[in-house]
Each structure stands twice: as structure tokens, then as C-alpha cells.
Amino acid sequence: MQLMATLRTSVNIAVATALLGMSSLASAERIEESPSAGAMVADAVIARPLYFVLSQAGALIYGATLPFTLLGGNADQAAETLVVTPLQAAFVRCLGCGKIENEVGSLNEGDGKRIRHFVMLSGGAAQLDTDGETGNGATYGLYLGTHFELTDKSRFDVMLGAKRLAETEIKASTGTFKDSATSYQIVSRFGREVFGNVDLMFKLGAHHWSAERKLNTGSKGDTSGNDFLWGVGLDTGLGDKLRVGLDYTSYSMENNDDGYDADIDTLDLNVSYLF
Structure with missing residues (x-):
């Protein structure tokens, strides 16, 4: 899928630039320092x-x-305590400043911040790259999390989910095989409302994955491990209870003991119900 390969290259650059730029966005807040x-x-x-490390450790505990809870x-x-507060200190703060204009812990719910929980369904297309070969398949998942909206237009999500990453048939020089993978994830997302009711969100997280490979000879093997994921996407609201979004996510899956090394890129449509 040429689209996925192009997305991966361009998003790598865009995410790095945007993450560095988050502090510049924050400097628009009136920090008197x-x-x-x-x-x-x-x-x-x-x-x-x-x-940043504290926020990701907090996400694991959350x-x-x-x-x-x-x-x-x-x-x-x-x-708020484990993830959003250190994320604000890492990104939503002008460089060298000690204060944050809209520090989440100093805001009362309904007066500066809004907190809701959500259930999210996710589905889309995946491209798996392993041993220099690629294959395409479908992906789908289910998440449960907490969503923060602040009056400075910053947004934060912390979520726990499970996802079927791919089931793809790959034609290699040594023969045809099928790879399938499942991921259990803890993810933090952070971003800002960029225009209208549309939020630009960045995603970072850790996942425990398991993969199975079936050879055309009928034999099969499985492996598992822990690795990282990252991504970027757009979200918008459909009324007060529903949100929809489009995400690009890159997953790493590597187990040196088994010699398994794969990357999966997904493009997903997300639908969230907030309560």
C-alpha cells in the first residue's frame, strides 16, 4: 500500500516538527516570565x-x-495527576518558564476544564512490514479512557485498549506465509483545537503484542514482546456525546530472542462515545 509508506515518511517529519512546536503554541499564553x-x-x-518520561510512566500506572479507579x-x-500534569509541563509551557497559564490542577471542573470518560471503537487498514516484505490487512480495536478539554484549547486523552493489528498474507521469495498480530495498549494523546471543533492530536504509548506466523507448509509459530507506538490524528465532535477521528499510527514489534522484527502502520477511523 503505497499510501501507507508515503504517510509514514511524511508523518515522521511532521510529528517531530510539531512536537517541537508545541512549546511555541504554549508561548501564546500570557506567561509573565x-x-x-x-x-x-x-x-x-x-x-x-x-x-515526558514521568507522563508515560504515569500512563502505565493509569x-x-x-x-x-x-x-x-x-x-x-x-x-490528571499521573499523566496530564506532567504532559502539560513537558509540552504546554513556554521554554524555560516555570508556570503554566492553564495548569490543569489549578482549574475546577466546569470552570476551565471539562473531564469525561469515553469508549472508542477503531477500525481501518494496516500495512505490515517484516523481513523486507510487506502485506496489507484490516485492523480494529476497542478502547476505554478519559478525555480532558481545557479552556486554552489544549486536549488530553489517556486510554487503555486492545487492537487486532493485522492478518496479512505475504508473498516472499521463500514462499507465502500469513502473519497476524494483536496489541494491548496504554496510550496518551495530547494536542490542541486547531480550527472550529477540530483537534490535532499526537499519540504516544506502549503495547504488549503477540504475533503468529503460518507458513504455506502448514507449520506455524508465535512470538510476543513489549514495544512502543506513536501516531498523529484529527478529532472532531458530533454533538455533545460523539466524536469521530482519523489516526495514523506506527507500531514497532521486535523480539531479538525469536528473531522477529516487524513494523505495522495503520490508518484508522475512530468513533468515541463520551459519558
């Missing part, structure tokens, strides 16, 4: 990477405890 050059360098080299009624507080 004049940081020194040293503060800017320390922020860029030390503070922001640390806050995902692992989500069933219990939902039952306990404090999933939104867990998401």
Missing part, C-alpha cells in the same frame, strides 16, 4: 524529557489501575 538562556537550555535538555470513581483524578 523572562527566562534566561541557561533556564531555557536546562528546560530543553533536562526538565522536559524528565516530565492503565493498569483503570478498572479499579473507575469503580472507585476517581479515574479522572488519577489521569
Whole structure:
């Protein structure tokens, strides 16, 4: 699928540029600070990477405890403390500044922020690249998460999900085989409303994957591992309860012990119900 290969190349560049630009977006907020050059360098080299690592570690804890925090009624507080607060410090802050104009912890719900939970269905097309060969297939998944909307137009999602990544037939020089893969994911998304009711969202996360390969001889083998995913997409609202979006996501799957190395790119349509 030439479209997926082109998307991967162009999105790699776009995501890197956009992530660096998030601080510039934040500088439009009225932060009354004049940081020194040293503060800017320390922020860029030390503070922001640390806050980013904290946000991703927090996402893992949030995902692992989500069933219990939902039952306990404090999933939104867990998401805010563990994930959204360090994400704001990492991206939604002018370089070298110590303050955030719309810090999520200082806002009251209904007065500066809105928090809702959501269920999301996802489906689309996937391209799997393994051993220098590629194949195409369908992908679908189900997610549960928490959505934050702030008055500065920044948006944050934290979600836990399962996804059937692909079931593809690949014709290699050594013969035909079928690869299938399943992914269990913990994902954080962050971005801003860019125009109208459309949000530009960046996605980062970790996933546990399992893959199975069936050879044309009838034999098969399976493998699994833990790896990373990233992506970018657009979301918009359809009324108060529904949101739809289009996402590009890149998944890494590598197990050195089994010699398995694959990348999967997906283009998905998402439909979310917020409650």
C-alpha cells in the first residue's frame, strides 16, 4: 500500500516538527516570565524529557489501575495527576518558564476544564512490514479512557485498549506465509483545537503484542514482546456525546530472542462515545 509508506515518511517529519512546536503554541499564553538562556537550555535538555518520561510512566500506572479507579470513581483524578500534569509541563509551557497559564490542577471542573470518560471503537487498514516484505490487512480495536478539554484549547486523552493489528498474507521469495498480530495498549494523546471543533492530536504509548506466523507448509509459530507506538490524528465532535477521528499510527514489534522484527502502520477511523 503505497499510501501507507508515503504517510509514514511524511508523518515522521511532521510529528517531530510539531512536537517541537508545541512549546511555541504554549508561548501564546500570557506567561509573565523572562527566562534566561541557561533556564531555557536546562528546560530543553533536562526538565522536559524528565516530565515526558514521568507522563508515560504515569500512563502505565493509569492503565493498569483503570478498572479499579473507575469503580472507585476517581479515574479522572488519577489521569490528571499521573499523566496530564506532567504532559502539560513537558509540552504546554513556554521554554524555560516555570508556570503554566492553564495548569490543569489549578482549574475546577466546569470552570476551565471539562473531564469525561469515553469508549472508542477503531477500525481501518494496516500495512505490515517484516523481513523486507510487506502485506496489507484490516485492523480494529476497542478502547476505554478519559478525555480532558481545557479552556486554552489544549486536549488530553489517556486510554487503555486492545487492537487486532493485522492478518496479512505475504508473498516472499521463500514462499507465502500469513502473519497476524494483536496489541494491548496504554496510550496518551495530547494536542490542541486547531480550527472550529477540530483537534490535532499526537499519540504516544506502549503495547504488549503477540504475533503468529503460518507458513504455506502448514507449520506455524508465535512470538510476543513489549514495544512502543506513536501516531498523529484529527478529532472532531458530533454533538455533545460523539466524536469521530482519523489516526495514523506506527507500531514497532521486535523480539531479538525469536528473531522477529516487524513494523505495522495503520490508518484508522475512530468513533468515541463520551459519558
